[in-house]
Amino acid sequence: MKHIQQLIDDDRYTKLDHCLTKSDINSKDRQNYRSCIKLISDDVLNIVTNDADTQGTDTRSLSGSFSTVINFTVSNFLRLAQKLSILNQIKYDDSLVSSNQLAEIDKLDVEEIISNAYGQAMYIVKHSEILNGLKRYNIINLTDLSTFLFDSFTKSSKMFGYSSRATSDDDDYQEFELNEEENYIQDLLDDEMLFDFEDNDDDSDQEMLNSTKSAFNGIKIVNNINPILRKSYFKIRINEKNKYLHKQLAC
Known part of the structure; x- marks a missing residue:
C-alpha cells in the first residue's frame, strides 16, 4: 500500500482525482468493501499507471480482470478438478476389471x-x-x-469318467434310440431276478445282528440290491429283517 500512500500524499493530485482518504488504506480505521472499490477504481489505476515508478504497472497487472494471480488460481483449480475426475474414472475402471479378471x-x-x-x-x-x-x-x-x-x-477306475472325451451329441442320441428298448426289457428282467433272489437266497451265509436302531446313517446298509452286485455285499439279518452290507465298509 506504499504507492497508494504516496498518491494520497502527492500534492499534484487532490481527492477529486483519486477519491481516496488515508482511512481507506488503514485497515484499523474503517476499511471496508467501499474502500476496496475505491482503491481499485479506474481513476486510481490511471494515475498509478502513468506514474514514473514501476509499481504502477504491477498494480495494473494485479488488479485487472485477467490478472496473472487470478488466472493462476483458476487454472490450478481446473487442473486439480480434472485430475480428480481422471483418478475417479481410473478407480471405477479398476473395480470393473478386477471383478471380471478374478x-x-x-x-x-x-x-x-x-x-x-x-x-x-x-x-x-x-x-x-x-x-x-x-x-x-x-x-x-x-x-x-x-x-x-x-x-x-x-x-x-470303475466309475464313469465325466472328464473323458465325449462322443458327439448325434452319436449319443442315436445310441440312446437303439438301446432304449433293450434297457427297458433288461430292467424288467432285473426286477424279476431281484424278486427271485430275495425269496430263494440261502440263509446259511447270513449273520444275525440285533440293534435298537432302524436307520443307519453313514453306513451303506440297504434293503435290496441288484443281483449282479451280489458279490460286493454281505447279507446280514438285523432285527429279523434281511439287510445288505457293502463289503468295503465291513473291512
Whole structure:
C-alpha cells in the first residue's frame, strides 16, 4: 500500500482525482468493501499507471480482470478438478476389471503353483532312478505326465469318467434310440431276478445282528440290491429283517 500512500500524499493530485482518504488504506480505521472499490477504481489505476515508478504497472497487472494471480488460481483449480475426475474414472475402471479378471487370475495362480511344484519335484528326483523311469515312458514334461496319469486313472477306475472325451451329441442320441428298448426289457428282467433272489437266497451265509436302531446313517446298509452286485455285499439279518452290507465298509 506504499504507492497508494504516496498518491494520497502527492500534492499534484487532490481527492477529486483519486477519491481516496488515508482511512481507506488503514485497515484499523474503517476499511471496508467501499474502500476496496475505491482503491481499485479506474481513476486510481490511471494515475498509478502513468506514474514514473514501476509499481504502477504491477498494480495494473494485479488488479485487472485477467490478472496473472487470478488466472493462476483458476487454472490450478481446473487442473486439480480434472485430475480428480481422471483418478475417479481410473478407480471405477479398476473395480470393473478386477471383478471380471478374478476367475482368470485364480486360474493363472493355480497353473503357476502346479508348474512350480512339478519343477521342484523334478529337481528332487533328477539323481534317482525315478527320472530314468519317466524318461523310459516318455513322460518327462508336465503335459505328458498329466496325460499318462489321466489314462491310468481312467483305466483303473470303475466309475464313469465325466472328464473323458465325449462322443458327439448325434452319436449319443442315436445310441440312446437303439438301446432304449433293450434297457427297458433288461430292467424288467432285473426286477424279476431281484424278486427271485430275495425269496430263494440261502440263509446259511447270513449273520444275525440285533440293534435298537432302524436307520443307519453313514453306513451303506440297504434293503435290496441288484443281483449282479451280489458279490460286493454281505447279507446280514438285523432285527429279523434281511439287510445288505457293502463289503468295503465291513473291512
